[in-house]
Amino acid sequence: xxxxxxxxxxxxxxxxxxxxxxxxxxxxxxxxxxxxxxxxxxxxxxxxxxxxxxxxxxxxxxxxxxxxxxxxxxxxxxxxxxxxxxxxxxxxxxxxxxxxxxxxxxxxxxxxxxxxxxxxxxxxx
Numbered sequence: 001x002x003x004x005x006x007x008x009x010x011x012x013x014x015x016x017x018x019x020x021x022x023x024x025x026x027x028x029x030x031x032x033x034x035x036x037x038x039x040x041x042x043x044x045x046x047x048x049x050x051x052x053x054x055x056x057x058x059x060x061x062x063x064x065x066x067x068x069x070x071x072x073x074x075x076x077x078x079x080x081x082x083x084x085x086x087x088x089x090x091x092x093x094x095x096x097x098x099x100x101x102x103x104x105x106x107x108x109x110x111x112x113x114x115x116x117x118x119x120x121x122x123x124x125x
Contacts (some may be wrong), residue, residue: 004061006059010055011023011103017050021055022115022119023112023116023118023119024115024116025119025120025122025123026120027113027116027119028117028118028120028121029120031117031120032117034108035104036053038103039052041053041120041124042124043049046063046066050063050066051063051066052121053124055121055124056082056083056084056118056121056122057083058088059081060072060075060076060086060109061075061076061077061080062076062080062081069100069102070100071099071101072098072101075097075098076096081097084118087114087118087121088114090124091107091108091118092109092111093106093107094107
């Protein structure tokens with residue numbers, strides 16, 4: 001009986017925790033095709049947008065040879081970092097995060113695509 005109670009408690013505790021999904025880097029690479037016209041992740045070069053090589057963990061607006069919008073530069077000056085939480089906020093609606101961003105992309109509206117792209121970007125240090 002005691003084992004059953006412990007198992008039931010463990011099951012309820014697991015259900016009450018938020019689901020933690022790390023995303024799928026292979027799927028994220030396919031989703032990143034939407035970003036390739038403006039961003040590079042392999043060579044570390046800037047295109048229309050700054051390189052995203054090494055973006056996860058990097059200070060916002062910190063690519064030295066890229067001209068950011070004033071609003072994006074301000075996010076960087078505030079100490080913002082492109083960590084997973086920040087990317088999860090930014091990628092679905094860039095203009096909500098940085099109202100006067102130069103990025104014209106409307107965002108990734110599917111949560112799984114956001115998580116997959118982040119997983120992919122983490123493979124590009």
